[in-house]
Amino acid sequence: MNVIHSTPFTDAVSARGLTKSFGATRVLTGIDLAVPTGTLVALLGPNGSGKTTTVRILTTLLAPDAGTATVGGHDVIREGVAVRRVIGLTSQQATVDGLLTGRENLELFAGLYHLGGRQARRRAEELLERFDLAAAANRRVGTYSGGMRRRLDLAASMVSAPRILFLDEPTTGLDPRSRAELWSVIRELLASGTTILLTTQYLEEADQLADRVVVINGGRVVADDSPAALKRQVGAERLVLRLSRAEDAPRAGAALGTPVDADAAQLTLAVQGPDHLRHTLDALHRAGVAVEHVALRTPTLDDVFFELTAAAA
Amino acid sequence: MSGVLTSAGDLRRLVVRDLRRELRVLDSLIINIAMPVIIMVLFVYVFGGAITTGSSGLAYIEFVAPAVLLMSGGYGAALTAVNIADDMTGGMIDRFRTLPIGGWVVPAGHVVASVVRNVAACGFALAAAVILGYRPDATLAGWALVLGLVAAYVLAMSSLAVLWGLLVRSTQAAGAFSFVVLFLPYLSDGVVPAETMPGVLRDFAYNQPITPIVATLRALLLGEPVGSSGVVAVVWLAGVVLVSVPVAAVLFRRRTSA
Numbered sequence: 253m254n255v256i257h258s259t260p261f262t263d264a265v266s267a268r269g270l271t272k273s274f275g276a277t278r279v280l281t282g283i284d285l286a287v288p289t290g291t292l293v294a295l296l297g298p299n300g301s302g303k304t305t306t307v308r309i310l311t312t313l314l315a316p317d318a319g320t321a322t323v324g325g326h327d328v329i330r331e332g333v334a335v336r337r338v339i340g341l342t343s344q345q346a347t348v349d350g351l352l353t354g355r356e357n358l359e360l361f362a363g364l365y366h367l368g369g370r371q372a373r374r375r376a377e378e379l380l381e382r383f384d385l386a387a388a389a390n391r392r393v394g395t396y397s398g399g400m401r402r403r404l405d406l407a408a409s410m411v412s413a414p415r416i417l418f419l420d421e422p423t424t425g426l427d428p429r430s431r432a433e434l435w436s437v438i439r440e441l442l443a444s445g446t447t448i449l450l451t452t453q454y455l456e457e458a459d460q461l462a463d464r465v466v467v468i469n470g471g472r473v474v475a476d477d478s479p480a481a482l483k484r485q486v487g488a489e490r491l492v493l494r495l496s497r498a499e500d501a502p503r504a505g506a507a508l509g510t511p512v513d514a515d516a517a518q519l520t521l522a523v524q525g526p527d528h529l530r531h532t533l534d535a536l537h538r539a540g541v542a543v544e545h546v547a548l549r550t551p552t553l554d555d556v557f558f559e560l561t562a563a564a565a
Numbered sequence: 566m567s568g569v570l571t572s573a574g575d576l577r578r579l580v581v582r583d584l585r586r587e588l589r590v591l592d593s594l595i596i597n598i599a600m601p602v603i604i605m606v607l608f609v610y611v612f613g614g615a616i617t618t619g620s621s622g623l624a625y626i627e628f629v630a631p632a633v634l635l636m637s638g639g640y641g642a643a644l645t646a647v648n649i650a651d652d653m654t655g656g657m658i659d660r661f662r663t664l665p666i667g668g669w670v671v672p673a674g675h676v677v678a679s680v681v682r683n684v685a686a687c688g689f690a691l692a693a694a695v696i697l698g699y700r701p702d703a704t705l706a707g708w709a710l711v712l713g714l715v716a717a718y719v720l721a722m723s724s725l726a727v728l729w730g731l732l733v734r735s736t737q738a739a740g741a742f743s744f745v746v747l748f749l750p751y752l753s754d755g756v757v758p759a760e761t762m763p764g765v766l767r768d769f770a771y772n773q774p775i776t777p778i779v780a781t782l783r784a785l786l787l788g789e790p791v792g793s794s795g796v797v798a799v800v801w802l803a804g805v806v807l808v809s810v811p812v813a814a815v816l817f818r819r820r821t822s823a
Contacts, residue, residue, distance in 0.1 A: 339663065
C-alpha cells in the first residue's frame with residue numbers, strides 16, 4: 253500500500269494558531285509549531301517574544317485564547333491529564349526545593365509519580381548518576397551551583413521517563429562550562445529517543461542542539477527552518493568595518509552593492525566564507541575607500557531578527 | 566478507594582516535605598520551640614507581677630497560660646501563608662501541577678504539617694509553664710479536649726493563613742498575617758481581664774473568638790466546668806474552617822487553572 257501518511261502522530265508536538273493576551277497585551281498573535289517525534293526543535297527569540305507563554309500552553313499550565321495544540325497525540329485543552337502523563341517540564345524558575353537535598357527532591361517527585369518506596373529510591377539513584385549529581389546527592393539544593401541546580405531540575409523532569417520534554421531556557425545565566433555540560437546531557441536525552449522542545453535566546457545554542465529552529469518575535473513565528481538554512485540566510489560571519497573617513501560611506505555602499513547610512517563610519521555586513529571576505533576588501537580598495545579597522549564576529553540573535561524582519565519588509 | 570489511598574500517600578509525602586523544611590530553617594525552629602518558651606517566661610515573670618487577675622481569683626500563670634498557648638500555636642500557623650505563597654510565587658507550583666496529583670494536596674499538605682508543628686509548639690509552651698510552677702489539674706478527657714481544641718485552633722488559623730497566602734502576591738505580604746494572629750489574644754480576656762478594658766475594647770474582647778477559647782482551655786486545664794464558652798469556641802472555630810477552606814479552594818483553583 254503506497255499511502256502517504258500525514259498523520260499528526262508523526263509530530264510529538266503540534267500547535268496551530270495559538271493566541272494569548274494578558275489584559276490588553278497581546279503576547280501570542282498566532283503561533284504555528286511542529287516538533288517531529290524524536291527530534292529537538294529550538295524556539296529562538298528574545299525576552300518577551302512569547303517563548304515561555306507558548307511552553308506554558310503546550311504543558312497545560314495556561315489555556316490559549318484561540319488555536320489548538322496536541323502533545324503526544326492529546327489535545328492540551330481537553331486532555332490535560334493525558335498530556336501531563338507523557339511530558340516533562342523544566343521551567344525557568346527553580347522547580348526543585350532548595351531546602352531539601354538532591355536525593356530527597358527526586359524521591360519526593362518519584363513518590364508523587366506513585367512509584368513504590370524502593371522503586372522511587374532506585375529511580376532517584378539512577379537519575380543522580382545519569383545527571384552527574386551523585387557526589388552532591390545528600391547536599392541541600394540551596395548549596396548547588398547554577399549548573400547543578402539546572403541538572404537537578406532536568407533530572408526531576410525525567411523522573412517519569414517522559415517521551416516529550418519541554419526545556420524553557422535551560423542554560424540562561426549559566427557559565428560557558430556548565431552550559432556545555434548541560435548541552436551534552438540534552439544530547440544524550442535526544443539520543444535516547446526523547447522529543448525535546450527547547451527555548452533559548454542564544455543562536456549558538458539552537459545551532460548546537462536543534463534539528464529545526466523556530467524563530468519567534470513579538471508573539472509570531474518569523475522563521476521556521478533548519479539551523480544550516482537559517483545560518484545561510486543570516487550569513488555565517490559578520491564583518492565589521494570602520495572607515496577612515498565617514499564621508500566615504502556612500503562610496504563604500506556603492507562598491508559593495510548594499511545600502512548604508514550616509515556618514516556612518518562603521519559598516520556591518522554578512523560575509524559567506526574567506527572568498528567573500530577577500531572580494532569585499534578588494535572592492536573597497538578598488539573604490540579607494542580607506543579602512544581603519546576590520547573585525548569578524550559570529551552573528552547574534554539581533555542579526556537574525558534584523559535579517560528576518562528586513563526580508564519580511 | 567485506591568484513589569483515596571493514593572491521595573493520602575501524596576498528602577503524607579508533602580507533609581513530610583514541609584516538616585523537613587521546617588527542621589532545616591533556624592527561624593522556624595526558633596518560632597516553634599524558643600518563642601513559646603520565651604513568651605511564657607516573659608508573661609509570667611515580666612508582666613505577671615504587675616497584672617491582677619481581677620474577679621477570677623487565679624494566679625497569673627493560671628490565667629495567662631492558655632493565651633500563651635494560642636499565641637505560640639497561632640503565630641506558627643499564620644506563617645503557613647508564607648509557605649504557600651513561596652510555592653505559588655516560585656516555580657514549585659509548576660512542578661506540582663505537572664505531576665499526576667490532585668492540586669488540593671499542595672495546600673492541604675501545608676495545613677496538616679502546620680497542625681503537627683504548632684501543636685508541638687503549644688506543647689513546648691505548656692512544658693515551660695509547668696517548669697515555671699503551673700500545675701494543671703485536668704482529667705484525661707480534659708487533656709484530650711485541650712489537645713483537640715488547640716489542634717482545632719491551629720487548623721483554623723492555618724486554613725485562614727492559606728487563604729491569605731493565596732490572596733496576596735508576595736511572600737512578604739503573606740508574612741503580615743502572622744501579626745494579626747499574634748495580637749488577637751492581647752485584645753481578649755486572655756492576657757489581662759477584659760473587665761479592666763475601656764468600653765469599646767471590652768465589647769470587642771468579649772465578642773471575639775479568642776476569649777471563649779481561652780476560657781474553655783482555662784477551665785479544662787484547671788479541671789473546672791467549661792460552661793457555655795465551650796460551645797461558643799467550637800462554633801467559632803468550625804465557622805472559620807468552614808468558610809476559609811472552600812474560599813481557599815476556589816482561590817487555589819483560580820490561581821492554578823489554565
